[in-house]
Amino acid sequence: MSQASFENICIFHIMEGLRDGLTHFSKPSRAALIYAEKPDSPPRIFDPLDLLSGHEPKLRDFYLYSSQWRGNAVTTNELRIIDAEDNGLDLTGIISLGARSRHMHYQAWFTDEHPDMCSVGPTKRWLEFAAGLVSQNFATRDVQNLDTAGFVLQHCATHAIRDYIVDERSRQGWWDTQIRVYPFLDAVLGVSSTQEEGEWPRGRVVVVEPSQLDKVRFVCRFPALEQPQLADTKHVRKLLQAVEESGRVLVSDGKRMLGIAIGPMPGAYLAAQFSGHHGFLWIKDSLVCSFSDGRFHSSNLRANLVQLEELLLETDMDMGDQHTLLQIVSLMVNRVRDRKHGCTLVIDTAKEQLSMSGQHFEKPLDLQESSQLKLACSLAKLDGAVHVGRDLKLHGFACLMDGRIVPGENRARGARFNSALRFTAEHEEIIVVVVSADRPVSIFKDGVELTAQCRFQPIGGLTRPPLLAEWIMS
Incomplete structure (x- = not known):
């Protein structure tokens, strides 16, 4: 197989595996790579x-x-990581990570930074895995390993989170740790x-470094011979x-589970x-990160209302009222999501209030x-929409929305x-703003859903990636 053909196939399989894995960990994600195989390669x-x-x-x-960016050639077998903060290539809305190795002189990986991420740390570790696999495969040049490389990157969530936790605790000085x-x-x-008994778990489990246990304020401790194993998930659930x-x-x-405690925990403890x-x-x-349905996710599970903020900025409302209205809607949306029921919020930015069919008040709720905002959150449970005006008041609930058929239904x-x-x-x-019972939030304006997720098509073709100079010129 020619050099160019191996290069194409290697990068294609690793890119597809990376993108698929990040899409399951976060939202639909893209990825990109800039690389130079030799110190003098374009x-x-x-x-x-x-x-x-x-x-x-x-x-x-750059x-x-x-x-x-070319730096010095790596003569050992190690993979040297270059973070975005170190190399000066910090792109808005993009997570990036660079690396150098003997067999791939330079590579920089990029992916989407979603606004609802708990932390970019695990995703950066994922990019580090991709860089390591490129380096390893260019060292062996065995095309039979490439399918495996892509598959590994599809299922890296637990490994990426583990590596980030280890790195972060080490950065805080906990090198000599007994926590696995x-x-x-x-x-x-x-x-x-x-x-x-039909209920999902609620509560908090904290893992403390054994050397710090004397600083924990225990309410009660279990005898040494009766301490349940952490791996005994049914016992821990009880x-x-x-x-x-x-x-x-x-x-x-x-x-093991040692007991029940209150108050602050010592050291760089882990908590679920x-x-x-x-x-x-x-x-x-x-x-x-968060976890649900037996998997880890990058999302903080808070509603992303960026589109709403942009729409409010386009109105003639006072900037202070825009900010307050966004906070009110955000609180209502997140309260509804936490309670696991759907609702519809009609945000009326017109100076002349729209008359909606529904239940009204003698005096709108401020x-x-x-207290009135909490009442509005409860009223959102009822069938129909709640009507919020630009005056920051609730004008009605259980309101009906009607209209003629439109494209996109x-x-x-x-x-x-x-x-x-x-x-x-x-x-x-x-x-x-529509909140579904299963948590997704949709924002509508002028008959269009502004929060519709883009479904990226599979990458096609195995042509050699173009020179960066040609790509920029085109």
């Missing part, structure tokens, strides 16, 4: 889904007008998918009932917060008052979705 780019489109000026200045992260991550997923809806936590040393169908993983006070999405399309198509100063 840089090439593989960006099949236009992730780097719009960043051409910065890439031109790679074509400067040679600082893999068993803890396995236990978290096991407990999260175990019901007890014990969680003792710390539900309280300030108490279950404490482990990474192997179980919240029913989902939960969150922490290193001390830093959020790492949503800037905490989807019978699979239900009545809320299609009613929002029709209603916003006929009222240009209306924004509708």
